[in-house]
Amino acid sequence: MAGKPGTRTKRATGSIEKLPSGALRVRVYAGLDPLTKRRHELIEIVPAGPQAEKEAEAARVRFVHQINERRNPKTNATLDQLLERYLSQFQGSPNTLQLYQTHVKNHITPLLGPVKIGRLDAEVLDSFYAELRRCRAHCPRKRGLIDHRTAREHECDERCRPHRCKPLAATTIRHIHFILSGAFKKAIRWGWIKESPTSWAEPPPAPKPNPKPPNAAQAAQIVTESWKDSDWGAMIWTAMTTGVRRGELCAVKVESVDFTPGRETLWLERAIRREPGWGWGEGDLKTHQQRRIALDDETVAVLKEQVARLQARCEQLGVELRPNAYLFSGAADGSTFTTPDSVTQRYDRMVTRLGIDTTLHKLRHYSATELIAAGVDPRTVAGRLGHGGGGATTLRTYTAWVSEADQRAASVLGAGMPVRPNRREEL
Known part of the structure; x- marks a missing residue:
């Protein structure tokens, strides 16, 4: 390898470049991003040292191996084909299945459906989640778009308005992540792929529960x-x-x-x-x-x-x-x-x-918060509401009310305690 900074040594796949600091930059082309169509490269910086060249070559070989595994999985199935088979074997409730099918139809298929599962990685999924946070309608990024009142032929009136991007809710994006995670786990079991990209992708964090029952x-x-x-x-x-x-x-x-x-x-x-x-x-x-x-x-x-x-x-x-x-x-x-x-x-x-x-569902919140405020323990409340997890869901959802009830309990306990000896002398 040449010793001057900026010198790049090409290999059969990828390159190793020496930086001014003496470190080595390993770069391997990994194809185009299915969503953004941008060039996708795997890059790693190897610190300068006597073993730098050996470590850089090992990194390059590792990248090539990872890319080959993605490009040549045991199946050429697309994400749509994987999801179709996964949902056909889904064992959850019919309502959950219907919800998953709706998310696949409205969001996954339009953006990633035709992509082969071997080409999907964490970076692609992060781009996918970012697109869902940008616009739930997946609109093209151009001006002059109109949200029409109907998809049928019509004459536009005041109900046809300029398009305004609305993000998909964080909870919905997390549901989509769970769908993909379950499907890729099945793909690993079936031997279609060796690693799930959802393990490294980052969906938005779960929003904090905010029950807001009627007062x-x-x-x-x-x-x-x-x-x-x-x-x-x-x-x-x-x-x-x-x-x-x-x-x-x-x-x-x-x-x-x-x-x-x-x-x-x-x-x-x-x-x-x-x-x-x-x-x-x-x-x-x-x-x-x-x-x-x-x-x-x-x-x-x-x-x-x-x-x-x-x-x-x-x-x-x-x-x-x-x-x-x-x-x-x-x-x-x-x-x-x-x-x-x-x-x-x-x-x-x-x-x-x-x-x-308010909504009908908030009557459940009203019942729960009234019970907790009255001092009923969360485990009993969870049993009445039908929450699983031994009360974990109840605690997570009604944290504020549990804390408030706990403060009142502390006040009641303190008021009932006998007078401290030194305090008795002061009185």
């Missing part, structure tokens, strides 16, 4: 408004006091409620969910674990009144109220369930009339 005044408004319809009021009351998910609430049946004195509980076994290709139907709970929720006296009274209303309607129809009748149903005899989407839409219309910025 006491807002909760009172919501309850008052909902009770203009007794069935609707009973449903909203139950959601607030139990913290159940909307699909679980829609699946509650007459037999799900145990009114035995001293053992008043709500037994959650199933949930109403959308099945891809089939529509709405009963399915397992989100965590696939049944659970019982203890009921307070007022909620027991509310549910007894709801059963009584169903019983009265069945008597008017001349039919018997079945134990498996749905407790909150659009049918007089409880024969059909209410769909979760219809509950959400009705709730949204109600809180909009009240001028309250």
Whole structure:
């Protein structure tokens, strides 16, 4: 190797260049970035020293080996082909599968779908995540773009406005990262590739949980408004006091409620969910674990009144109220369930009339924060909400309320302690 700085020694693949400091720069061409189309090179600086040339050559050989592994994997499959096979074997819930399929269709396929999996590395994925943070619509970087009100032929009006880039939410990008991570793990097991690029890629950090439940005044408004319809009021009351998910609430049946004195509980076994290709139907709970929720006296009274209303309607129809009748149903005899989407839409219309910025899901937050504020331990709260992980999710989501409850507990403990001896003398 020449001793002058700036001298570059070319090898069959790559080059080694001596820098003014005496260090050696190893550079190996690794192709074009599939997203940006920019030249992609692997570079490493080897410090000056008696073994520098040997170390530089070893680095160059290592780079060449890495590139050859990417270019010549055991399969020429594209990312679309990998994801199709991965999702066909997916064992999660139907809702999660549908969500993943939507992310693949809207974001992964348009940008990376045709790329061979052997060409994907951490740098490409980081560029991909940066593009998602730039614009969720993946618009070309040019002026004069219009967001049209419809994709069909039309005459533009005030609803067709100049395009404004909106970033994809960090949570959604992380979901996409999880999809890719799971797919590449399968590819390694199948022998398609030797290393997953997701191990080195960096998706955006998880946003901090911010539940924002309705405050006491807002909760009172919501309850008052909902009770203009007794069935609707009973449903909203139950959601607030139990913290159940909307699909679980829609699946509650007459037999799900145990009114035995001293053992008043709500037994959650199933949930109403959308099945891809089939529509709405009963399915397992989100965590696939049944659970019982203890009921307070007022909620027991509310549910007894709801059963009584169903019983009265069945008597008017001349039919018997079945134990498996749905407790909150659009049918007089409880024969059909209410769909979760219809509950959400009705709730949204109600809180909009009240001028309250909230959602149905935040009733779960209301239930959780009220319990924690009352001093109930997070593990018990997690059990009522159906959180997995032994309460880790509950702690992470409701940290602020747990801290506040802990401070109040410390004050109560301190107030109940006996007077210290030296303090007794001062008094």
